Amino acid sequence: MEPKTNINFRKETLTKLLNEIIIHEKEIIDALYFDFKKPAFETVISETGYVIAELKETIKNLSKWAKPKRVFPSLLNFPSKDYIYKEPYGKVLIISPWNYPFQLALCPVISAFAAGNQVVLKPSELTPKTSEIIEKIMAKVFIKKDVNVIEGGIEVAQELLSKRWDYIFFTGSVAVGKIVAKAAAENLTPVTLELGGKNPCIIDETANLKLAAKRIVWGKFMNAGQTCIAPDYILIQKDMKSHFVDYLKKQITKAYGEDPSKSPDYARIVNRKNWQRLVDKIEPEKVIFGGKSDSENCYISPTIIEETSLDTEIMKDEIFGPILPILTYSTEAEIENIISKFEKPLAFYIFTENRIFSKHMIQKYSFGGGCVNDTMVHFSNKRLPFGGVGHSGIGAYHGILSFDTFSHKKSILKKSNFLDLPFRYAPYQDKLGTI
Numbered sequence: 001m002e003p004k005t006n007i008n009f010r011k012e013t014l015t016k017l018l019n020e021i022i023i024h025e026k027e028i029i030d031a032l033y034f035d036f037k038k039p040a041f042e043t044v045i046s047e048t049g050y051v052i053a054e055l056k057e058t059i060k061n062l063s064k065w066a067k068p069k070r071v072f073p074s075l076l077n078f079p080s081k082d083y084i085y086k087e088p089y090g091k092v093l094i095i096s097p098w099n100y101p102f103q104l105a106l107c108p109v110i111s112a113f114a115a116g117n118q119v120v121l122k123p124s125e126l127t128p129k130t131s132e133i134i135e136k137i138m139a140k141v142f143i144k145k146d147v148n149v150i151e152g153g154i155e156v157a158q159e160l161l162s163k164r165w166d167y168i169f170f171t172g173s174v175a176v177g178k179i180v181a182k183a184a185a186e187n188l189t190p191v192t193l194e195l196g197g198k199n200p201c202i203i204d205e206t207a208n209l210k211l212a213a214k215r216i217v218w219g220k221f222m223n224a225g226q227t228c229i230a231p232d233y234i235l236i237q238k239d240m241k242s243h244f245v246d247y248l249k250k251q252i253t254k255a256y257g258e259d260p261s262k263s264p265d266y267a268r269i270v271n272r273k274n275w276q277r278l279v280d281k282i283e284p285e286k287v288i289f290g291g292k293s294d295s296e297n298c299y300i301s302p303t304i305i306e307e308t309s310l311d312t313e314i315m316k317d318e319i320f321g322p323i324l325p326i327l328t329y330s331t332e333a334e335i336e337n338i339i340s341k342f343e344k345p346l347a348f349y350i351f352t353e354n355r356i357f358s359k360h361m362i363q364k365y366s367f368g369g370g371c372v373n374d375t376m377v378h379f380s381n382k383r384l385p386f387g388g389v390g391h392s393g394i395g396a397y398h399g400i401l402s403f404d405t406f407s408h409k410k411s412i413l414k415k416s417n418f419l420d421l422p423f424r425y426a427p428y429q430d431k432l433g434t435i
């Protein structure tokens, strides 16, 4: 589809957006704090700072990304010049979740607009202050025809999904991802689905336990565990467990103090419904650390659970909160029994000093992406595609891949008329020789 906007206009508009985000950064931080007490530091590193970096990268590279790319021709077509043209799909619908409500709404919008599409964004109804500021900033920068923000809940999302789109980009739960995929199938609309899953975190007997605890506490309890790529459960070599749990407890206390409810660095659960869902997963007799909660403030303290069964509420599906079950293994077969019980996860973490073990795990299991000896940070490299596989999602984005996600790749072969080899034309007679 012919773009409705030219590259220079897109760059100028994105520069305007960049300036508005910088001007309103404090307001954005306050909105996220209002919505679920997200700490300012976490907002800057995972929301505003991330979006600002993405904008700068896009503005800098847009002309290069949008240019038709010449590729080697096939000898069969000699003489020709072959190109890949990137064209916008047209009308794009973006539906975003509440857990990183600024970043997960803005990043796809930036790329979809940069690729020349017209965009409708439906942000989450569960973080209303953030959605309000998003709408305000967008209205200052874009005309509605280019980017329109439509606020609302499930009915609004369903109404939007009933319309015809040229591309749908959805971030959210697996259950709603299936609803989106069904709606998209009605018109054969291509989709990106950024979903979730039960992300394992395997720790073997060679791991640096102290450092592992530090990095796992950071990845698990940032955003109060409400992160699609947070470690969901620990699977640790049996003999290492008690040492590791000691380090975990110390690290949680170091990060959030004796009473995390007083810590300025610890977020809250987004609403009462999610709070109740999480509290119902906690079996008090299995709690070995934390387990404190307060419905008034949607607070749940960083909680460690000792788990031996896979048939419990906590092990049923993605936890998406600050509860960390610890399971143990003795043999590799036990690792396999546990991991293969779940759908392909979005993230996978391995803590080990044994390169053969990490290589083996990476090759053996299918998952979206992950880290060896860290958690979550693969998200921050724009050169790494970010997305799931199987139930954790379809498609991937970040960096140039985001631009490509929102561009149809049109293949064009420009043939020269100066030579016309006769081989392909009928009559074929005995052109195949003796086969």
Ligand code: NAD
Pocket: 095, 096, 097, 098, 099, 100, 104, 122, 123, 124, 125, 152, 153, 154, 157, 158, 161, 171, 172, 173, 174, 176, 177, 179, 193, 194, 195, 196, 197, 227, 228, 229, 318, 320, 346, 388, 393
């Ligand atoms: P959600 O699926 O409940 O909601 C996401 C969006 O879909 C919201 O805008 C909501 O209004 C809309 N929605 C909800 N129900 C709908 C329905 N029946 N029909 C149409 N639209 C509907 O997800 P959430 O609770 O906002 O976010 C948490 C989930 O998102 C977790 O599962 C998490 O793993 C996943 N997630 C994935 C990524 C990723 O990048 N892969 C990032 C963040 C969150």
